Amino acid sequence: MTLEQSEFPKLSALLVEDEAYSRMVMARILGKFGLKAVAAAANGREAMRMIDAAPDAFDLIITDLQMPDVDGIELFRHLRDRNANTALILASGVDEKLLRMSRNLAKAQGLRVVGALKKPVSSKDLMIALQNVDRPLEPEIPSFVNDLSEAELQEAIRNEKIQVHYQPKVNPQTGSLMSVEALVRWDHPLHGLVGPDAFIPLAETSGLIDRLTDIVVDRSLKQAMLWRKNGIDVGVAINFSAPSLTELALPDKIMALARSYGLPPASITLEVTESSMMHDAVSGLDVLGRLRMNEIGLSIDDFGTGYSSLQKLRDLPFNELKIDRSFIIGAREDRDARAIVEASVQLGKIMEMRIVAEGVETKADWEFIRTLGCDEAQGWFIARSMPGDALLEWLRDWHKTL
Numbered sequence: 001m002t003l004e005q006s007e008f009p010k011l012s013a014l015l016v017e018d019e020a021y022s023r024m025v026m027a028r029i030l031g032k033f034g035l036k037a038v039a040a041a042a043n044g045r046e047a048m049r050m051i052d053a054a055p056d057a058f059d060l061i062i063t064d065l066q067m068p069d070v071d072g073i074e075l076f077r078h079l080r081d082r083n084a085n086t087a088l089i090l091a092s093g094v095d096e097k098l099l100r101m102s103r104n105l106a107k108a109q110g111l112r113v114v115g116a117l118k119k120p121v122s123s124k125d126l127m128i129a130l131q132n133v134d135r136p137l138e139p140e141i142p143s144f145v146n147d148l149s150e151a152e153l154q155e156a157i158r159n160e161k162i163q164v165h166y167q168p169k170v171n172p173q174t175g176s177l178m179s180v181e182a183l184v185r186w187d188h189p190l191h192g193l194v195g196p197d198a199f200i201p202l203a204e205t206s207g208l209i210d211r212l213t214d215i216v217v218d219r220s221l222k223q224a225m226l227w228r229k230n231g232i233d234v235g236v237a238i239n240f241s242a243p244s245l246t247e248l249a250l251p252d253k254i255m256a257l258a259r260s261y262g263l264p265p266a267s268i269t270l271e272v273t274e275s276s277m278m279h280d281a282v283s284g285l286d287v288l289g290r291l292r293m294n295e296i297g298l299s300i301d302d303f304g305t306g307y308s309s310l311q312k313l314r315d316l317p318f319n320e321l322k323i324d325r326s327f328i329i330g331a332r333e334d335r336d337a338r339a340i341v342e343a344s345v346q347l348g349k350i351m352e353m354r355i356v357a358e359g360v361e362t363k364a365d366w367e368f369i370r371t372l373g374c375d376e377a378q379g380w381f382i383a384r385s386m387p388g389d390a391l392l393e394w395l396r397d398w399h400k401t402l
């Protein structure tokens with residue numbers, strides 16, 4: 001969609017801005033976009049009155065932060081107290097850090113923030129934010145479920161209710177499929193498909209994690225073999241909990257499986273989050289060293305979020321760096337996040353590591369990522385995770401959209 005043809009005929013917006021000039025400029029941009037209706041409030045208090053008078057009238061609220069009397073942050077509170085379901089765009093002249101903090105604050109209060117823009121707001125940025133109003137990025141599957149028990153998980157493992165889905169990673173320049181990340185799911189009788197954040201901690205504390213990991217490893221390597229038979233040469237990345245990496249037999253186990261499925265070891269990567277690493281330094285180093293000597297890939301996951309990451313980067317034999325999605329999402333409009341991403345890419349390059357950017361959610365993220373020179377990109381803009389037999393069809397569609 002180009003700027004000229006952009007239209008949002010179903011959208012009603014409330015513009016909250018105390019400066020008359022900014023209000024006029026934004027109203028004009030919104031007018032050009034063809035919204036159904038645009039109302040304006042000259043301050044937070046007026047906005048609160050309008051929202052209370054017609055709670056369902058606005059699909060979207062675009063608000064300044066610094067305003068006399070009731071400011072933007074107080075307005076968040078008001079919206080939260082009313083369980084407001086409208087989308088929210090912040091548009092402010094405050095500095096990047098304060099803008100980001102405000103966005104996080106609004107999100108933490110359960111508000112649906114679709115953009116945090118720096119004033120003066122450009123038409124393009126506003127349009128990208130508006131495009132997100134209609135299409136909220138829902139999580140794939142629930143990642144929080146109450147009362148999951150160890151016994152249930154044990155039964156699920158026994159009854160083969162553990163599934164593995166795969167999320168593609170592509171070369172950002174050419175779009176070609178490079179590898180997939182294996183993501184575990186639990187097909188729960190009550191809750192349906194449940195995400196790993198809901199049960200990996202349980203698996204770790206109950207000692208079921210190694211069996212779970214075994215299932216994921218075996219399933220995904222077998223799947224890689226099947227893809228290969230269909231002519232798709234694709235690498236597989238598997239998430240490992242740190243304690244599993246102290247099992248001295250692990251390298252031999254993976255090498256044996258790779259051999260039996262006819263996979264080159266270099267097509268297999270283990271992803272480990274940096275924050276969880278190295279409980280047991282000696283056996284950990286033993287395993288990591290032997291994995292790398294056998295050419296199995298080692299990826300430092302969620303890079304940038306853990307402790308002493310630079311030290312680990314220096315001392316451990318990782319050959320891939322995976323920049324955490326919290327830095328990628330919205331990096332295009334966030335100077336500080338962008339700086340972290342760019343510095344991580346450079347650091348990785350100097351250390352001759354492969355660099356993966358995860359969390360490429362929107363077209364804007366994708367365009368930003370393509371300027372960076374990373375080796376692989378992963379995220380909902382490219383594809384959500386899917387069962388193994390859906391990959392071929394996705395690949396055909398993906399090439400068509402490129």
Ligand code: C2E
Nearest residue numbers: 182183184195196197200216239240241359360361379380
């Ligand atoms: P992770 O390693 O950071 O994996 C990526 C997660 O981000 C996945 O969530 C994926 O669905 C989600 N994701 C992908 N693209 C996007 C995007 O564009 N935007 C956003 N907001 N999210 C995106 P999932 O499947 O719920 O996995 C959560 C975490 O669970 C993983 O985080 C990983 O640390 C862990 N995990 C997954 N499978 C396994 C496993 O087999 N073993 C272990 N130990 N941990 C696993």
Ligand code: CA
Nearest residue numbers: 181239271301
């Ligand atoms: Ca991962």
Ligand code: CA
Nearest residue numbers: 301302324358
């Ligand atoms: Ca990650």
